[in-house]
Amino acid sequence: MSLFDMTATDLLAQLQSGGATSVEVTQAFLARIDCHDKSVGAFLRVNREAALAQAERVDRKRACGEPLGRLSGLPVAIKDVLCTAGEPTTCASRMLEEFRPPYDATVVARLKAADAVLIGKTNMDEFAMGGSTENSAFQLTRNPWDLQRIPGGSSGGAAACVAASMAPLSIGTDTGGSIRQPAGLCGVTGMKPTYGRVSRYGLVAFASSLDQAGPLARTAEDAAMLLEVIAGHDRLDSTSVDRPVPSYSQSVRRPLEGLRLGLAREHFGEGLDPEVEKAVREAVRVYESLGATVHDVSLPHSKYAVATYYIIAPCEASSNLARYDGVHYGYRTDQSDRVAELETELASRRAETSATVLDEIDNPLVRMYRRSRAEGFGAEVKRRIMLGTYALSAGYYDAYYLKALKVRRLIRRDFDEAFAQVDLIAGPVAPTPAFKIGERVNDPLSMYLFDLYTVSTNLAGIGGISIPCGLSSAGLPIGLHLQSPPFAEDCLLRAAHMFQQATDWHTRKPVLD
Amino acid sequence: MSISRSEVEKVSLLARLRLSDDELDRMTAEMAQILRYMELLAEATTDQVQPMAHPVDVTDVFREDQVRSSLSREQALANAPHHDDEYYRVPAVLGEA
Numbered sequence: 001m002s003l004f005d006m007t008a009t010d011l012l013a014q015l016q017s018g019g020a021t022s023v024e025v026t027q028a029f030l031a032r033i034d035c036h037d038k039s040v041g042a043f044l045r046v047n048r049e050a051a052l053a054q055a056e057r058v059d060r061k062r063a064c065g066e067p068l069g070r071l072s073g074l075p076v077a078i079k080d081v082l083c084t085a086g087e088p089t090t091c092a093s094r095m096l097e098e099f100r101p102p103y104d105a106t107v108v109a110r111l112k113a114a115d116a117v118l119i120g121k122t123n124m125d126e127f128a129m130g131g132s133t134e135n136s137a138f139q140l141t142r143n144p145w146d147l148q149r150i151p152g153g154s155s156g157g158a159a160a161c162v163a164a165s166m167a168p169l170s171i172g173t174d175t176g177g178s179i180r181q182p183a184g185l186c187g188v189t190g191m192k193p194t195y196g197r198v199s200r201y202g203l204v205a206f207a208s209s210l211d212q213a214g215p216l217a218r219t220a221e222d223a224a225m226l227l228e229v230i231a232g233h234d235r236l237d238s239t240s241v242d243r244p245v246p247s248y249s250q251s252v253r254r255p256l257e258g259l260r261l262g263l264a265r266e267h268f269g270e271g272l273d274p275e276v277e278k279a280v281r282e283a284v285r286v287y288e289s290l291g292a293t294v295h296d297v298s299l300p301h302s303k304y305a306v307a308t309y310y311i312i313a314p315c316e317a318s319s320n321l322a323r324y325d326g327v328h329y330g331y332r333t334d335q336s337d338r339v340a341e342l343e344t345e346l347a348s349r350r351a352e353t354s355a356t357v358l359d360e361i362d363n364p365l366v367r368m369y370r371r372s373r374a375e376g377f378g379a380e381v382k383r384r385i386m387l388g389t390y391a392l393s394a395g396y397y398d399a400y401y402l403k404a405l406k407v408r409r410l411i412r413r414d415f416d417e418a419f420a421q422v423d424l425i426a427g428p429v430a431p432t433p434a435f436k437i438g439e440r441v442n443d444p445l446s447m448y449l450f451d452l453y454t455v456s457t458n459l460a461g462i463g464g465i466s467i468p469c470g471l472s473s474a475g476l477p478i479g480l481h482l483q484s485p486p487f488a489e490d491c492l493l494r495a496a497h498m499f500q501q502a503t504d505w506h507t508r509k510p511v512l513d
Numbered sequence: 514m515s516i517s518r519s520e521v522e523k524v525s526l527l528a529r530l531r532l533s534d535d536e537l538d539r540m541t542a543e544m545a546q547i548l549r550y551m552e553l554l555a556e557a558t559t560d561q562v563q564p565m566a567h568p569v570d571v572t573d574v575f576r577e578d579q580v581r582s583s584l585s586r587e588q589a590l591a592n593a594p595h596h597d598d599e600y601y602r603v604p605a606v607l608g609e610a
Contacts, residue, residue, distance in 0.1 A: 382540075390516070402564055
């Protein structure tokens with residue numbers, strides 16, 4: 001078996017037994033990137049030299065018998081929304097094309113402390129807004145299973161690079177499904193931990209009450225190893241929760257006895273592709289054969305989840321993205337033609353009575369903000385900033401934002417009541433397998449509705465994982481979504497591992513020419 | 514609740530975005546469609562329901578006030594599109610542009 005085909009767990013065993021060096025492992029993945037990333041487009045940047053230098057450092061430490069971190073010598077890809085000190089961190093936006101953060105995100109710092117090899121930064125929807133990675137300002141990422149199809153998003157690069165064996169481990173972020181949905185569509189394992197489990201320090205904010213970083217990998221075992229490194233309290237993020245990090249990588253192999261699995265009828269309604277439903281129901285039967293019991297649960301408010309999410313997330317985004325003003329960092333419009341333009345417009349619009357118009361065009365600073373943001377942001381980011389600004393504006397706040405926050409509470413209560421009866425809730429992660437590139441770009445609402453099974457996890461702040469559970473007749477991966485009560489990552493990972501011991505869907509790989 | 518083109522234009526000023534005529538047309542149609550979908554929430558009964566702004570009950574955290582190093586001026590200015598040795602540079606706010 002080639003090094004790039006191995007799981008991270010097996011690679012680590014190879015490194016520890018002397019079967020391979022970190023330089024060899026890193027070179028194997030770099031070669032794989034050279035061969036296939038031109039067609040897949042998962043990476044925005046590959047840190048070839050830095051990665052090899054780090055691999056050499058780890059090999060040297062290992063040869064000298066020095067103590068090593070838990071990921072010593074394993075390549076890890078990072079979604080380009082996490083700050084890497086001195087290296088570009090673009091969020092796939094023109095706005096941050098030139099931005100070089102002065103510090104590392106805590107997740108990145110922890111990976112470095114664990115002696116990981118940071119191999120590159122992966123593509124995503126601009127500012128993590130989207131579900132297809134088509135909103136990247138720089139490039140498309142293609143699904144390795146069918147290059148005409150989307151990889152999902154927003155962590156499309158993070159999922160595609162694992163699916164195409166260009167990295168054994170990768171870090172994504174999930175605000176409404178952005179780890180789990182691409183993991184499902186690309187046939188890999190991806191987890192959104194409970195809100196607060198992983199520090200958000202240095203994760204460029206989209207929606208602060210929903211954002212959470214998490215692992216993508218081939219297997220639950222690998223995801224457990226990666227989560228164990230990045231999880232934990234951080235004094236630089238006061239919303240990270242101060243509770244001990246269980247030893248996920250130790251417990252993951254222990255099967256769950258008497259697992260109670262919930263099925264919500266709301267997850268099997270209109271719009272669900274029959275092939276996806278069949279694969280998910282078959283996966284549930286696998287759990288039954290492993291001794292799990294299946295129970296009907298009800299999540300009556302889940303029909304409001306997409307509407308609630310697409311109010312709250314844009315509201316938080318409009319506030320968070322106000323920082324991109326063309327002053328402190330990020331893109332600024334070319335100002336050379338500003339004065340002439342100002343004079344022309346003032347003359348032509350002086351007759352207008354609207355005070356706001358005159359205020360605005362009379363103020364060169366506001367004009368600079370508006371132009372910089374208009375030129376620096378893409379269409380979807382603008383749409384969400386507009387929706388959020390509108391929903392928070394005077395006269396609409398109660399009807400939209402406040403109403404959504406109340407429904408959010410009801411969605412959380414549904415889960416609390418369901419989890420009083422079951423340990424995990426199983427369902428589809430996405431209504432269909434990956435769709436074709438370009439198919440939905442002109443229909444934002446249909447893109448939003450694609451998120452119907454994942455957004456409620458973030459609204460409630462609970463945990464979720466997607467694991468491969470089948471292939472469609474067209475040969476496209478189908479993901480099983482498991483949701484857990486807060487801080488039950490251990491249970492999610494163990495359940496995922498049980499399934500992966502009994503099935504081989506997670507071992508299937510796309511054929512790349 | 515439908516949204517008009519002039520409302521969209523006003524929101525674009527609040528959002529500090531400048532939208533072209535084409536963008537304004539498209540944005541008005543898309544926002545109207547999306548907001549129509551949001552009307553679904555009106556049917557949810559939310560009397561007596563406390564709004565949930567955050568999944569974690571965040572409480573104030575106190576610590577000793579310690580002097581620590583922070584970004585140097587040079588680092589803080591390094592990413593600015595326009596700056597001099599000491600300050601971020603912006604277009605004049607008052608008086609002549």
